[in-house]
Amino acid sequence: MCTLEKHGDVFVLTLTGSSDVDEHRFGPSAIDSILSAIAKAKAEATPGSALITTSHGKFFSNGLDLAWAQAAGSRAGARERLLYMVESFRPVVAAMMDLPMPTVAAVNGHAAAAGFTLALSHDYVIMRRDKGVLYMSEVDIGATLPDYFTALFRAKVGSATARRDVLLRAKKIKGEEALRMGLAEAAYDSEEQVAEASMRLAKQMAGRKWAGEVYAEIRKSLYPDLCGVLGLDIRAVVSNSKL
16 A cells, blocks of 8 residues: 655655555555556646655565465466456556656665566665665566566666676665666665655756656657557657747
8 A cells, every 4th residue: 555645846655554564565455556646646746746655664565465366275366366466567667657757766675576666667766775675586486577577677777787687686686786786876874864865856856847748758768668568658749838
């Protein structure tokens, strides 16, 4: 589940749970909640809006809700539920790529599998240096990657060596290494510093008062293969009234 608050021009989407050790797993209800929050931010966006996605505690998100899948009671039922979540999560990545404002992921804890994918769907990733961890677990748990996961990592991770280490080695990457690999914009020592830096960056971006529709189309144009997999069109937009 999640909440959405607005601080001036900055929307803050917070992944929520019952405690600080909640893994913020993405089951059907949580996915619907995130999609609703993103849609609300998009509907209320103005020139100069920005979005931060964050969480509290040990986990940013530990990925899809595998316990919900396994609760189906059979191997076939579990597989069906897992594939349902995979396809339900696709619109979350599409919505982030199409959001008409700069986006910042404030990663205070573990971001694994779909949690890592959500973070990477943002324009900027700010991490906690010690407890922030990026981890793609699929090769460890024995599951192939959805096509849009692969397209996202090919689009956003420029180094073939980094992609290999993330996807084929299942390397757990902390803040400083994420900086060196180009996965994060900055890393800080505490949750408070991550929150402050994320808000500072979001406000800097918001202060430019860019036209959101233009921003979203330029973002999509940077990642045409990813947008093709997500079913997003890329359009030419001119917002300057003098042109």
